[in-house]
Amino acid sequence: MIETDRRGALRAGAALAVAGALTAGCSASGSAPTAHQAAPAARHPAAKSPRAAPAPRRFPGLPDQIAHSPRDRPQVALTFHGQGDPATARSLLTIAEKADARITVLAVGSWLDEHPELARRILDGGHDLGNHTHHHLTINEMTEAEATAEITGCADRLRRLTGSIGTWFRPSRAETATPLVARLARRAGYPHVLSYDVDSLDFTSPGAQAVTRKVASEVRAGSVVSLHFGYADTVAALPAVLEALDRRGLRAVTTTELLT
Template sequence: MKVIIFTKKSVFKSLAVVFIFLFSVFYAATGKYELLNVFLNTQRELPIYCVDTSDKKVAITFDAAWGDEYTDQILDILEKNGVKATFFLVGGWVDKYPEKVKNIFDKGHEIGNHSTTHPHFSQLSPYKMKEEIFKTSEKIRRITGKETNLFRPPFGDYNSLVVKTVKEAGHYCIQWDVDSIDWKDPGEEVIYNRVVSRVTNGSIVLFHNYAKQTPLVLDRIIKELKKKGFQFVTISELIYKENFYIDHTGRQKLIENNKAGM
């Protein structure tokens, strides 16, 4: 007769497997896969596309990588409407237009990092990614006197390693859930309809400071969203800084809220 010997290690492993199985069955039944992913750390790394909130808040953002032709017009429209936005700046743009960087900051807008040379981050090593991030954050600090901890990957290009590396560099990785596609110059009505129809609570909207149709339609967009009851905030005012997870859609959620609904 074969004798089976149970060791403490084998018993512990068996109990762990049973616990994980029961835990997964429970969350499958309740639909709370997100917290299970947090617990097991199996979910792929995602940037923040938008924020789960009951408040009617929206953050509008502008990427600045090339020219500055329309920057002053955009700033004037934002100021006229009492709106603060977040500008993601490329290091080369910071070098070329330092007075614009200072002006954006002095007008109360938030400044984020958009890399140094605008490369595809998924094609870089972690070392090169951090070099791109740290160089531009330092350039921004020298002009504004303030550290930035927001980063947006150029082209919206990322993978799990990119998001993980951005976190290791001490920055929140920011994407968007509403793309104005203003860089394509699709027409004012296309930009207007895309934005006002897609913004929801916690949305992050993508614009570009060098898109010629943006200043022509921005005022209308802001006024319409205000009519709908939306409040404009910066990215730092919108996102959660701790006790959060990001679900499979890129929506940032508070872990405490999820637990409260159990």
């Protein structure tokens, strides 16, 4: 009965958050990136004062490019490409927090230039914040100088806004980094490249139910899921995704917690 009540609370709080998001005008029109719940007592309460931004760290025994964690704990990481309508981003953060979930945001540097307040909003919610290049171009096809500028450009914005270059680097418009890009990321201070083993395909705007089905059918303990800010389908799907995880005993945590 306690578990049933908890899930019921999760559904109710999530539904209220989605309604608020849609009322606030979170629509897919003009918000797409250029690329490809009353909740139980919080395990990770949002900070009442600004959080210090953690620095990247090395995880011994894990590969330089990480697609998932070991499968021995009932946790997953929901990772979001940070770009698009800031109202959609705020709605997704609020939905996650009402469900006592924490996420990882890989932010685009030029997006942070336009919406610098979101860096602190993400951190103050207890989430991870990382680097998704400065202009969100196809980094694996760039020269060394161009790719370096994309990585360090975003890192510089993160450092200026938060005091750190961010916890993770993910290449733009690519699931994995080329050896050159991975080397340049290490040089910039990111020991690991963050990939993923579940692609929600939410950027194709397939509908909220399709996003939920895709994630629920492929996610496993230790999975890293790729999602995006900027899409109304993602806002509408997130409560159902979190409920599907809850039914399977999986908890959404930051990537840093997943790997620690």
